[in-house]
Amino acid sequence: MTLQRRSLFTLLAAALLAGCASAPVGAPPPIVFVHGNGDTAALWTTTLWRFESNGWPRERLHAVDFPNPGARDDDAKPQPGRSSSTDQREYLAAEVQRVLAATGAQQVVLVGNSRGGNAIRNYIQNGGGDKTVSHAILGGTPNHGVWSNPGFRPGNEFNGAGAFLTALNAPKGPNGDEVTPGVRWLTLRSDNNDKFAQPDGVWIGAKGTPTNVTFDGPALKGATNRVLPGRDHREVSYHPQAFAAAYEFITGRAPATTSITPEKSVTLDGKVSGIGPGGPDNLPLAGARVAVYAVEAATGARRGAALVDKTVGADGRWGPVTTDAATPLEFQISAPGHATTHVYRAPFARSSSIVHLRAERLAEADKSAAAVITLTRPRGYFGLPRDTIVLDGKPAPGIPPGVAGVSSSKLRLADGAGRPVVAEYRSGDLAERIVGLAWPAAEGHVVTLELHNP
Numbered sequence: 153m154t155l156q157r158r159s160l161f162t163l164l165a166a167a168l169l170a171g172c173a174s175a176p177v178g179a180p181p182p183i184v185f186v187h188g189n190g191d192t193a194a195l196w197t198t199t200l201w202r203f204e205s206n207g208w209p210r211e212r213l214h215a216v217d218f219p220n221p222g223a224r225d226d227d228a229k230p231q232p233g234r235s236s237s238t239d240q241r242e243y244l245a246a247e248v249q250r251v252l253a254a255t256g257a258q259q260v261v262l263v264g265n266s267r268g269g270n271a272i273r274n275y276i277q278n279g280g281g282d283k284t285v286s287h288a289i290l291g292g293t294p295n296h297g298v299w300s301n302p303g304f305r306p307g308n309e310f311n312g313a314g315a316f317l318t319a320l321n322a323p324k325g326p327n328g329d330e331v332t333p334g335v336r337w338l339t340l341r342s343d344n345n346d347k348f349a350q351p352d353g354v355w356i357g358a359k360g361t362p363t364n365v366t367f368d369g370p371a372l373k374g375a376t377n378r379v380l381p382g383r384d385h386r387e388v389s390y391h392p393q394a395f396a397a398a399y400e401f402i403t404g405r406a407p408a409t410t411s412i413t414p415e416k417s418v419t420l421d422g423k424v425s426g427i428g429p430g431g432p433d434n435l436p437l438a439g440a441r442v443a444v445y446a447v448e449a450a451t452g453a454r455r456g457a458a459l460v461d462k463t464v465g466a467d468g469r470w471g472p473v474t475t476d477a478a479t480p481l482e483f484q485i486s487a488p489g490h491a492t493t494h495v496y497r498a499p500f501a502r503s504s505s506i507v508h509l510r511a512e513r514l515a516e517a518d519k520s521a522a523a524v525i526t527l528t529r530p531r532g533y534f535g536l537p538r539d540t541i542v543l544d545g546k547p548a549p550g551i552p553p554g555v556a557g558v559s560s561s562k563l564r565l566a567d568g569a570g571r572p573v574v575a576e577y578r579s580g581d582l583a584e585r586i587v588g589l590a591w592p593a594a595e596g597h598v599v600t601l602e603l604h605n606p
Contacts, residue, residue: 180208181286181402182255184248185215188266188292188386192434193217194422194508195265195390195530198412198604201502202395205413214251215506216268217423217434218243223267226307227316233430237309237316240271245279252284259286261402265389266348269293270309273320277332288331289398291340291389295330295372296321298348299356300364310348312365321372329374337375338401340394343367345535346385347557355557376401382538384556390531391606414477414501420444421471422507424464426490432510436468440487440511444471446479451572452496452587454482470509477501482588487511491598496588498604512598521564523590525599527575528560531606539579543601548575565590575601582606 183203185196193215200213224234235243248260262285264272269290275281276288297312299305309316321330331337341349349369353361370388371377380393388394392410399407426437443458459481460473475481476499483495490511500507518524527543534541534548535556541548548561563573569592576585582605591597 179255179257180212181259181261182212182214182251182257183208183261183263183402184244184251185213186244186262186264186268186271187216187218187221188264188268188389190222190432191265191530192221192425192508193506194504195386197504197506198531198606199263199390199395200504200506201412202392202407202410203399204502205409205411206399206407210503212255214247216244216247217506217508219435220428220430220433221267222430222432223309225305227309227314228307231430233428233433237270237274240267241274241279244271244275245281248275248281248284259284261285261287261289263289263291263389263398264293265291265386266293267309269295270316270320273332274316276335277320282332282334285335287336287338287402289338289340289401290370290372290375291394292342292346292348292385293339293370294348294365295339296369297365298363299353299358304358312369325374327374330372331374336401337372338398339370339372339375339377340380340388340397341368341370341377342383342385342388343379343381345382345538345556346370346388347533347555348385350555355555384533384535386530386559387532387606412501415503416476417503418475418477418500419471419503420473420475420500420507421469421505422509423468424470424485424487424509424511425468426487426511427513434508436464436466437487437511438464438466438468440464440468440470440485440490442470442509443484444473445482445484446475447482447496447587449480450587452480452482452589453572471507475500480586483509485509485511489513491596492591493598493600494588494591495600495602496586497602498584498586500604512600514593514596514598518562518564518593518598521593522567523565523569523573523597523599524593525563525565525573525588525590525601526560527563527577527586527601527603529577529603529605530559531603533557533559534561535579539577542574542576544573544575569593573599573601575603577603577605
């Protein structure tokens with residue numbers, strides 16, 4: 153570290169300590185990132201990279217991985233493979249205690265996307281988090297519900313008129329705030345492009361029915377409420393603009409950069425999971441076999457032998473593997489009861505221990521195709537005409553115009569198994585290109601082209 157950079161970091165640490173007096177002297181506060189409904193810790197990868205690129209120590213950045221990330225249909229009724237709001241709160245509380253013990257800090261910063269914000273609010277209000285949390289940042293959290301109607305799925309966690317959110321939003325303090333006192337709060341929301349903050353119920357399968365929720369549903373009385381125009385439900389947490397807003401709220405100053413600084417040597421590891429009774433889960437898929445290959449950027453063809461070829465154990469960890477910031481990769485996952493899954497990714501700019509892999513299943517409707525390729529954007533949705541999304545030389549199928557509301561596009565090839573398939577995404581300053589091979593569906597293969605951005 154140069155003398156100039158060390159001086160800048162010292163100033164940064166001082167600013168951080170001013171906003172979080174409980175942090176150990178000379179160290180920024182630990183941050184715990186909390187993902188949303190049905191998601192994984194891996195969605196925070198690029199956000200962690202941006203904090204690291206601004207000098208934040210890697211060991212003080214932690215991402216929660218809820219075992220069963222999907223909410224129950226009724227919060228009070230057990231449902232296989234799904235979690236209640238209480239499950240989420242208790243898991244988060246345990247993770248915070250683990251981070252405090254590991255870092256020696258007295259408080260953490262919590263940053264959540266969507267349902268992750270529900271867990272954060274519940275923990276702070278009902279689990280002792282008012283003492284262990286200095287700052288809480290909620291991106292796209294449906295604080296007043298995805299809908300608010302006591303007669304429609306009344307026990308659901310996302311019903312603004314239900315017991316869970318009504319209790320969280322009950323007035324507090326002399327000003328009748330909706331947030332718990334003692335913690336600094338920031339909400340980040342879209343202006344009108346969040347699929348879960350819409351006045352019409354189209355995104356909950358009730359087109360033409362009022363939700364009784366407005367565009368500002370994620371805002372909270374008593375919090376600092378910021379609007380990120382044009383951003384979608386996930387981008388209000390994962391976009392570079394969201395990172396910049398969070399960084400400034402924690403430190404009191406803008407980040408030096410919102411770009412990601414590449415590392416010369418990149419070490420990757422993570423967990424492999426599959427599809428459980430409640431849908432995709434984050435439970436280790438013991439016995440799965442994972443092989444990782446360097447591939448040619450132009451063709452998706454493998455470059456030599458596997459960098460790692462491993463049958464994972466009870467912890468589900470598939471790595472580590474060492475590569476560089478210029479090499480695209482193919483991850484092949486094989487597991488009983490699942491399709492052989494090929495995931496193609498553009499080069500990883502930095503190291504990560506939360507690279508999540510999921511073994512998929514071949515849908516019945518896809519078995520007649522020569523090959524099935526799915527383009528996914530985990531950290532954002534596809535929006536038309538905002539974005540340009542091209543798959544195999546044509547506009548990616550299945551993406552409706554208007555509010556950004558889908559994060560994947562599936563292409564079923566009638567022929568051509570074994571040939572390269574190109575995916576290209578462009579939106580403002582964001583651009584990414586991935587090439588993968590079309591593996592034969594008749595032999596039980598599926599292909600995913602997964603975007604890193606934002």
